[in-house]
Amino acid sequence: MVKFQDFQLSPSILKSLKRIGFEETTPIQEQSLPFSLAGRDIIGQAQTGTGKTAAFGIPMVERTDARVKAPQGLVIAPTRELAIQVSEELHKIGYDKKVQVLAVYGGQDIQRQIRALKKQPAIIVGTPGRLLDHMNRKTVDLSRIRIVVLDEADEMLNMGFIEDIEAILEKLPAERQTLLFSATMPERIRQTALRFMKNPEFIKIRSKEMTVPQIDQYFVKVEEKDKFDALTRFLDYHSPDLAIVFGRTKRRVDELSEALSIRGYTAEGIHGDLSQAKRLSVLRKFKEGNIDVLVATDVAARGLDISGVTHVYNFDIPQDPESYVHRIGRTGRAGNSGMAVTFVAPREMGYLREVEKTTGRRMRRIDVPSLKEAIEGQQRLAMEKIHAAISENDLSLYREAAEELLSESDPVAVVSAALKLLTKEPDRTPVKLSFERPLPAKRTAKNRKTSVKQKEAVNGQKYFRRKTAGKR
DNA sequence: AAAAAAC
Numbered sequence A: 001m002v003k004f005q006d007f008q009l010s011p012s013i014l015k016s017l018k019r020i021g022f023e024e025t026t027p028i029q030e031q032s033l034p035f036s037l038a039g040r041d042i043i044g045q046a047q048t049g050t051g052k053t054a055a056f057g058i059p060m061v062e063r064t065d066a067r068v069k070a071p072q073g074l075v076i077a078p079t080r081e082l083a084i085q086v087s088e089e090l091h092k093i094g095y096d097k098k099v100q101v102l103a104v105y106g107g108q109d110i111q112r113q114i115r116a117l118k119k120q121p122a123i124i125v126g127t128p129g130r131l132l133d134h135m136n137r138k139t140v141d142l143s144r145i146r147i148v149v150l151d152e153a154d155e156m157l158n159m160g161f162i163e164d165i166e167a168i169l170e171k172l173p174a175e176r177q178t179l180l181f182s183a184t185m186p187e188r189i190r191q192t193a194l195r196f197m198k199n200p201e202f203i204k205i206r207s208k209e210m211t212v213p214q215i216d217q218y219f220v221k222v223e224e225k226d227k228f229d230a231l232t233r234f235l236d237y238h239s240p241d242l243a244i245v246f247g248r249t250k251r252r253v254d255e256l257s258e259a260l261s262i263r264g265y266t267a268e269g270i271h272g273d274l275s276q277a278k279r280l281s282v283l284r285k286f287k288e289g290n291i292d293v294l295v296a297t298d299v300a301a302r303g304l305d306i307s308g309v310t311h312v313y314n315f316d317i318p319q320d321p322e323s324y325v326h327r328i329g330r331t332g333r334a335g336n337s338g339m340a341v342t343f344v345a346p347r348e349m350g351y352l353r354e355v356e357k358t359t360g361r362r363m364r365r366i367d368v369p370s371l372k373e374a375i376e377g378q379q380r381l382a383m384e385k386i387h388a389a390i391s392e393n394d395l396s397l398y399r400e401a402a403e404e405l406l407s408e409s410d411p412v413a414v415v416s417a418a419l420k421l422l423t424k425e426p427d428r429t430p431v432k433l434s435f436e437r438p439l440p441a442k443r444t445a446k447n448r449k450t451s452v453k454q455k456e457a458v459n460g461q462k463y464f465r466r467k468t469a470g471k472r
Numbered sequence B: 001a002a003a004a005a006a007c
Helices: A011-020 A027-037 A052-063 A080-093 A110-118 A128-137 A162-170 A187-195 A224-238 A250-262 A276-287 A321-328 A346-359 A371-392 A396-408 A411-422 A445-458 A462-468
Strands: A042-045 A073-076 A101-104 A123-126 A147-150 A177-182 A201-204 A215-221 A243-246 A267-270 A293-296 A311-314 A338-344
Touching: A011 A052, A011 A080, A027 A042, A027 A052, A027 A177, A027 A201, A052 A073, A052 A080, A052 A147, A052 A177, A073 A080, A080 A101, A080 A123, A080 A276, A101 A110, A101 A128, A110 A128, A123 A128, A128 A162, A215 A346, A224 A243, A224 A250, A224 A311, A224 A338, A224 A371, A250 A267, A250 A293, A267 A276, A276 A293, A311 A321, A321 A338, A321 A346, A338 A346, A371 A411, A396 A411
Parallel strands: A042 A177, A042 A201, A073 A123, A073 A147, A101 A123, A147 A177, A215 A338, A243 A293, A243 A311, A267 A293, A311 A338
Antiparallel strands: none
8 A cells, every 4th residue: 555655755745635534545645746746747547536636736736836926836627616625635635834825717706806816826626717717817836836726627628628728828937847746538528628728648547546435327218208206206215315306408497496396305416507606505415415306417426525415316417428427427426335227218228338348347127117116215215214213313312102002002003104204205296398300310330221221211300310320 | 619827
């Protein structure tokens, strides 16, 4: 086991790491620190939850010089929530070195940020849009940046984002260290990344080396119109402690969280159209356990470290395999096991194949739980509640009433009644959910030949393509 | 084609 003490780190950083409780390195830290501390560029592939933030945070804090009154480290993150989370962790790592860390992101009062930037924090963590805004206003000084990090880089270098990133990187000193981290590494992203970097060292944490343990991956074939009832069956059967349901669009997320609330689940939605205050409060409630089900677009797919998520349901299969990897990475963290269930409309089977190709793992097919199984799941939960109440509470105040009940009725009947009252019975309240078109059929290798022929035959008429959807 | 990201 390699420890942080084995590296040549400043005493102040070792002190902070000790306070956080970091002693042994994770694989990504062990393999990247020798290069990053030596000033080399790095392209690192690892999931979140593997200690990535400390892997770049330690060299970044190490590199800052308290005597220089200007930002020296810059982290760019794809979502606001991730920027906040990263800045909090960097703050902890830099605490004893007295390194100031500032997060700048959209949706927050810009005047407040400008005042904070005037104090010249040593490290800035930001989202691309707001960072550019500050650069144009000349309210941020990036002339002394010595080390820059692109976090969740596959997302950052995607179409649409790339121009922003390029514009930011162009304004940074050429004499700098660039670290790039990403959970997935498509060839296209790798090529783009190389343009910004100098002789980078590639570090890849293979999945068996990841501290992220096994996530059991399943898929269920279900028609669009049956999806919602299927979801509630799964929620009842699994009775997850904390679950995330991913939907494809913002409207979908609104409708789903509303529908789940109507059926008696404590659910709330999160997506990019909500105010930043609302986004943060939903996330906080979820982290505190005051919401059982978080319904989300891909805004919540990347990088967020929420511990204790037991189940991920992909209500809609993601279009990009990379997105799938990020989504299921929200569960099975910090040594816990996790379960991911992906809903697939029959004609979307081609996407499932693509995802499996990317992850290198097969998903096991399961069926929608039966009504009986759903009820059993809720009864199991009720029994757990009773067990917990017995071991955790002082029940002396209830003894007399309990004895009275038992003297009047059959003991099994008394307990059955208590169980019934504690069991959430399947709710069939009708709910409104707009019809979401399944993704267009994706041609798989098996049926490609025929589909090309058919396409020619009908001169590209869309409805014919449906017939060529993959079968499984 | 959707989502994220600036006002």
